[in-house]
Amino acid sequence: MTAKYSFTATCPKGLENVLAEELRALGAAVEREQPAAVRFSSDLAMAYRTCLWSRLANRVLLNLGHERVEDAEGLYRAVVEIPWEEHISPTGVLWVQFSGTNREIRNSQFGAQKAKDAIVDRLRKVTGARPDVDKRDPDLSVMLRLHRDKLEIGIDLCGDSLHRRGYRTHIGAAPLKENLAAALLVRAGWPEIAEQGGALLDPMCGSGTFLVEGALMAADIAPGLMRDSFGFERWLNHQNDLWLPLREEALQRRVEGLQKPLPEIRGYDADAKVLFAAESNIARAGLDKHVRVSCRPVGAFKVPSHRPVKPGLVITNPPYGERLGEQEELRETYAELGRQLKQEFGGWKAAIFTGNPELCHSTGLRSHKQYKLFNGSIPSQLLLFEIHQQRDSEGGSSGERTKPRLSDEAQMVANRLQKNLRNTGKWANKNGVSCYRLYDADLPEFSAAIDVYRSVEDQTYAHIQEYRAPATIPEDKARARLSELVRATRHVLDLPGRNVSIKERRRHSHKDSGSQYQKRGDAAQAFWVDEYGAQLEINLWDYLDTGLFLDHRPVRQYLKQLSAGKKLLNLFCYTATATVQAALGGCTESTSVDLSKTYQAWAQRNFRQNNMDPYRHQLIEADCMQWLQAAQQNRRGHYDVIFLDPPTFSNSAKMRGVLDIQRDHGELIRQCMALLSPGGTLLFSNNLRSFKMDEAIQSEYAVENLSSTLLDKDFQRNPKIHNVWEIKAH
Template identity: 85%
Template sequence: MTEKFEFTATCPKGLENVLASELRQIGANVLREQPAAVRFDGDLAMAYRVNLWSRIANRVLLNLGQARIEDAEALYRAVAEQPWEEHISPNGVLWVQFSGTNREIRNSQFGAQKAKDAIVDRLRKATGARPDVDKRDPDLSVMLRLHRDVLEIAIDLSGDSLHRRGYRTHIGAAPLKENLAAALLMRAGWPQIAAEGGALLDPMCGSGTFLVEAALMAADVAPGLLREGFGFERWLNHQSDIWLSLREEALQRRNESSANLLPEIRGYDADAKVLFAAESNIARAGLEKQVRVSCRPVAAFKVPSHRPVTAGLVITNPPYGERLGEQEALRETYAELGGQLKKEFAGWKAAIFTGNPELCHSTGLRSHKQYKLFNGSIPSQLLLFDIHAQSGERSQEGGARLSEEAQMVANRLQKNLRTTGKWAQRSGVSCYRLYDADLPEYSAAIDIYQSLEGEHFAHIQEYRAPANIPEQKARGRLMDLVRATRQVLDLAPRNVSIKERRRHSHKDSGSQYQKRGEESRTFFADEYGAKLEINLWDYLDTGLFLDHRPVRQYLRKLAKGKRLLNLFCYTGTATVQAAMGGCSESTSVDLSKTYQAWGQRNFRENGMDPYRHQLVEADCLQWLQAAQANRKGHYDVIFLDPPTFSNSAKMQGVLDIQRDHGELIRQCMALLSKDGVLLFSNNLRSFKMDEAVQSEFAVENLSAKLLDKDFQRNPKIHNVWEVRAR
């Protein structure tokens, strides 16, 4: 029976789902995605195949095991338990890489040294000899990662990073790594376009990375064929017969595809010197007969005329600050690109990858999808465009002329995009409130959400109309607001969630939000590096209270190295932020099964240890009362965010926050350590802090401090108080 192993394929941050999809296409069984990596299992042949065929991965690691460690001696023992004599000859060359720290192992260099000692001592004891240690051309590279006291031990089967294919010896001023270029091509739909015979053009091709990667995909060439070697080739367990068979298969596929005519793949650049680098790289990849480059400015960019080309993909990585200094010159370059696309490329797809998305406004094009990624350390975006849609008629929904009233709303939304929208972009905020009844007759809140994949959504919540406004008129105003939102934000109907307040009789339990029949679905959004699940359709709330964003950020700083209690935890987003900030352990309590399950998904998506971060399904009032007996002084930070009023059938009593907050605060304070802090929040606009509480404890009102720009129109949106012992 073929032995099965577990592997980790690493990749640039933000490309995990692209890599997972590619691994499945290669035939791997994907286990899970994690930050900058994907775990999969299979036999040794599968590891070889991924090394040979993956266009996205950086490395393929063989996972040997993991252990919970707290100090250096535990690290030594965990590493020494591995049978290293089965992996490297005692006369070989070893290299150990270590990442991560904990309370005792505070330096990665120290961790690497301790692990190296364990491996060398094990080999000396088993064989009587010890290997040399050198990072240059080692026979075995050992990768160790310490995260939250868990040590993962692995062997690097790739050797040099897989993005180094071997063809690129000449690079431009701001080159894309090969695997990033390949991922961008996949995001832009190039494999399907190529299969349909579409062309690929890059008007600012630089050293030609897009061109080569696109040609390798279209020609079915394994990127690993261009490399000189792999790390596994000097590993003691290497199965050369399996590897040679897989390599021969890849060579045969390349030879078979070479007989087929590739789609048109051409690059242009105004810099003749950089084209020399592109030509050299193309030749080293063996593609000089299929891929051509020409010296041409963006202003002269057009569809090639020497070969019939009707449609395809224009993809480019224009300068965004590193190569050209003046912003005005850059705007002119982007404007020229947009002008040529609209003039010459109707019916084509376009993709622009830039570290300065603001400049893309100068193209005059509106992207239908955006992806947040990194070019090295530079935060960047891939923006996708449909040139036909931009140069021809817009959709009926987006292109219909707005009424005078709806245009008034649209004007306000555009104004808010220029202020609040730009603030959100500068602040790294991907989910924010754009509009909050700015125009009284259009009484609703509009929140913008952006998924991890860069897709935008609008969440429109109608406020209760005054009793003297006819139902039909109120509904008409809501529809005006929806039309204006869709047009200004250029959103498809399925990307807009509308929650209406409809009037009901008393027996219908009063006004409530009604679903409008949109497709129910969820997505994950980013908040300061945390991945949080959003559902805009199924419930009154979305899973993320946007007004509490600065509260969560403050809690993240407050809870570093501390023990946290989160009462009425909802979907656990505050606990996630605390954990991301280094919270040592947490307890999150909520009565709702739905929110508990939601919280578990948030915890799991962010890699939180379930033993250190516990979710408790319980009535918070009962749990808090019971905790007085056995948890006094246990917590360093408590976040108390109760509802204004609750009489849930599952609760024994009725909660009225104005009436009951004093007792709740006292019970929480009893659970705090000596220097602990309680963060108390509620959304009762008429709330007043109990004077007895203020005299008994040190109380500070943080409401004004913890209010972001997108909620400053409504400063009474919530109350936040910090409470400490006197």
């Protein structure tokens, strides 16, 4: 009589019922489903078959026992009673894995150590020798799971996880595990579609996992056939006479499967480099004559035309982005996918697996079925679609690109942006202003600022800076509103996602803290804009600020007039855009001081772009407060014009002290006035909304508030955006 054993097959969370169906089809007697696992009973041959043929399991464990365990001693007793001498040679290599805790066993490493001690002690007592312990290539892997004081003890029959088939040596940026890809294909109905001769296409195939797994199914190839070995082959109770016929059967089925005509299986990707990985994986799986990949963007995705293709399944795992900016850029990718599916794939089925199901709304398709799953630890969804034949009246010609419909909230924002464009945008065009503020929390529930930048290459960009939402607004609601604002901006300005920069949860202010020196993300392209003849470098992505304070546009123009034929000192100069304007206006000499290496380098690029003489226009990397003190002590030369634009507050590690502009502005102004030439002018600016000029300063010098005068139309809705004071000696 054939002996029956108890086994547990593990799988990704959410696939328990699919795995149970697969095990039944293989011939196993399924006992029950449990989180990320299915228990079944069978003979040893059935367990071998499962290791070889399961497309969905991670591991197959031979269950040796389950005991109630409350503490470390109970754990030791439960493990030491098992006859380990029947499973591993005392000269073999052992590895023990332990998961779970309880009130007494609070650390999985401690649990693994205690279980290992029990196994080694048992073998030493029975055989007089003990095995080595090493996780690399062990002869026996023991797996223990403790849950609610119940300990399950098993032997891993697989060795390496079953998802590692052996064909994927090259992977893309965010690859799916092979067994998860296989499960998604099963959920999408691919086995039935393949049986009927339908095609399998992936428009964003990456390293080709869907394609290979789909081909293995269509050709009846066992997924474990490419593995070098299984864990059970070094198990003392292994029965090779059961294993070898199963392997021979699988080899024969592979030959027969590849001899029959397979359905069309093709993948596409816009990244030629990742297609090299796909081609390598396909060839290693022995499927290079049956699976093809091509370099093609999503917008050109069509039914292959080289031969008649029967409608089948389009399946893909598109990127979904971690940051909102990435997600907004991907909306166009999803929208393109939806357009191509509707225009080219009527009568097909489609499946999209994503960690951001909300992005799928951009496809314009409505899913008829959804499955909640996990991609590793990421909650994800598989959405299934039926693609219907599109009527001409619905979509126009195949080459026509229509904007996706906005939600009611996004349309409300779009209406306001269009109104602002008619006013502020018209003013900007008339006055030659290429960078301006389009929106500044005009609608209170959409609390952000939107700036428009037009480059010298005539590319339009949007810079969206979210203001911090009130504590009463839930985080998810605030994020949803920002997303609607971004959609409306792209819609009104007709911008691709790559031309939109989004800064979340940051109030826009000029140099409010040291954080503006730090990169905000991966390097992105900078570009040049023209401001009244000056070419200035803009970077919307890498830092908190962009390189140009738009509200200071009229301040820079006033400095340009003041500095003609004069000598300028620019303190806290940032990227020195004010100095550039002054130089173009006829400033004879300038000194620009800032503590940041980043801004000094940026200023240098601005100087070079505008052909400024480095001998007449000097950049100094220094703490401005220390530089001022040293200038007074050394009695350095005087300046005709000084521009003082400090941050509201700074405690940079490079500074000796802390700058608080309300507290310290009096001393800063006096130090600057000491460096002014007779008849000279100090222009003092800051962005502290509650700022009050020191009365003593107003009595010592001639002080005039120019804040409202030096404010252009695009910032007049926010008159407290900056303070500007002109200060002269009496």
